[in-house]
Amino acid sequence: MKHMIFGESHGPAIGVVLEGVKPGLVIDMDFITGEMDRRKPGQNDLSTPRKEADSVKILSGVFEGKATGTPLCGIIENSDTRSRDYEPMKVLARPGHADYSGYIRYQGYNDHRGSGHFSGRITAPLVFAGAVAKLVLKESGVTVMARIREIAGIEDIPSRLTEEDPSILEGVAGKGFPVIDDTRGELMKEAIRKAKDEHDSVGGIIECVISGIPAGKGTPGRDSVESVLSLNMFAVPAVKGIEFGTGFDLARMRGSKANDPFQYRDGMVMTTTNNNGGINGGITNGMPVVFSVVIKPTSSIGLPQKTMNMRTLEDSDIAIEGRHDPCIVHRAVPVIEAAAALAICEVLGL
Numbered sequence: 001m002k003h004m005i006f007g008e009s010h011g012p013a014i015g016v017v018l019e020g021v022k023p024g025l026v027i028d029m030d031f032i033t034g035e036m037d038r039r040k041p042g043q044n045d046l047s048t049p050r051k052e053a054d055s056v057k058i059l060s061g062v063f064e065g066k067a068t069g070t071p072l073c074g075i076i077e078n079s080d081t082r083s084r085d086y087e088p089m090k091v092l093a094r095p096g097h098a099d100y101s102g103y104i105r106y107q108g109y110n111d112h113r114g115s116g117h118f119s120g121r122i123t124a125p126l127v128f129a130g131a132v133a134k135l136v137l138k139e140s141g142v143t144v145m146a147r148i149r150e151i152a153g154i155e156d157i158p159s160r161l162t163e164e165d166p167s168i169l170e171g172v173a174g175k176g177f178p179v180i181d182d183t184r185g186e187l188m189k190e191a192i193r194k195a196k197d198e199h200d201s202v203g204g205i206i207e208c209v210i211s212g213i214p215a216g217k218g219t220p221g222r223d224s225v226e227s228v229l230s231l232n233m234f235a236v237p238a239v240k241g242i243e244f245g246t247g248f249d250l251a252r253m254r255g256s257k258a259n260d261p262f263q264y265r266d267g268m269v270m271t272t273t274n275n276n277g278g279i280n281g282g283i284t285n286g287m288p289v290v291f292s293v294v295i296k297p298t299s300s301i302g303l304p305q306k307t308m309n310m311r312t313l314e315d316s317d318i319a320i321e322g323r324h325d326p327c328i329v330h331r332a333v334p335v336i337e338a339a340a341a342l343a344i345c346e347v348l349g350l
């Protein structure tokens, strides 16, 4: 299954075309709406106040509730646009955002309103595409579950526990603030509110666990399972890092601790630890595939910053007004799951 996302944040609509959806797949709109609701903006004081229904209108590829197998196009109409907020960004580049790089790449023809095609808003069609991918994966017994691992340096329960027993992630998706330990979650929320009051922003880490993939899937080299997942993760705006299993902490471990010992139990090959995140040599080993991504602090902040006028190249000051997420992490949890589901469909040739 392949996908292409289109649209701009303040254009009439954003959407996605999915190619290669299995004919006959039941397109469960209740499930899809639930997934869209997990991401949609304007739900609380921890997120952007922009109000959008984020309901998906299917234009093609579904007949009598089932996929036809021909290109499936879903669109989401934009309604609560406030383009005047973006007048200064016609010439002033927001530090950390894509105003300057996009201006150069598209020779000044890019739609800058609401960050255009660079907006986090384009993750709404990604969540729709991911929901279809999850429906495909469900038929193969594969589940994708993510959680907030850390926000502003405040950590949820350690990753070791989710790596070894992914079932503790069940139910997290249903929470408005998807964390395992709600007490730690409250501290994270406080940190987000504090940053927001100070006209600043915070970032964090999302962990994702994919269960049910048999051993032996994937290809070594550029098409490794790590590569395909990374490719899909870096398509999510604000993702700036990824690690598999124990990831960067492996740098400080010895082989005797980092290696995952094999054992055969109850008719299954498994490992007693999962430091390699279920992947050896770019191929799945049958353990849950575990990875984490870094989400940077939102670049659009109200504090005064130094920048440049893109037309005159003169130094300038900028203090961004308008509606922005003081933290992206909690809203990006379903987005990371969606991108992972699409990646695993690719790995499995679904």
Ligand SMILES: Cc1cc2nc3c(=O)[nH]c(=O)nc-3n(C[C@H](O)[C@H](O)[C@H](O)COP(=O)(O)O)c2cc1C
Residues within 6 Å of the ligand: 048, 096, 097, 098, 115, 118, 119, 120, 121, 123, 236, 237, 238, 239, 296, 298, 299, 300, 323, 324, 325, 328, 331, 332, 335
């Ligand atoms: C769900 C979601 C919401 C986002 N909301 C905002 C926002 O309100 N303001 C902002 O400046 N960036 C936001 N972003 C991030 C920008 O879209 C992103 O930083 C920008 O496109 C530049 O890309 P890069 O950070 O990957 O380099 C959001 C991203 C996601 C995934």
Ligand SMILES: C=C(O[C@@H]1CC(C(=O)O)=C[C@@H](OP(=O)(O)O)[C@H]1O)C(=O)O
Residues within 6 Å of the ligand: 009, 040, 041, 048, 049, 050, 052, 081, 082, 085, 114, 115, 118, 119, 120, 121, 122, 124, 300, 322, 323, 324, 325
């Ligand atoms: C609308 C969404 O988030 C938007 C992401 C975003 C950005 O620069 O990424 C900037 C803001 O756009 P606007 O100024 O139009 O309100 C956010 O509200 C969304 O995620 O659905």
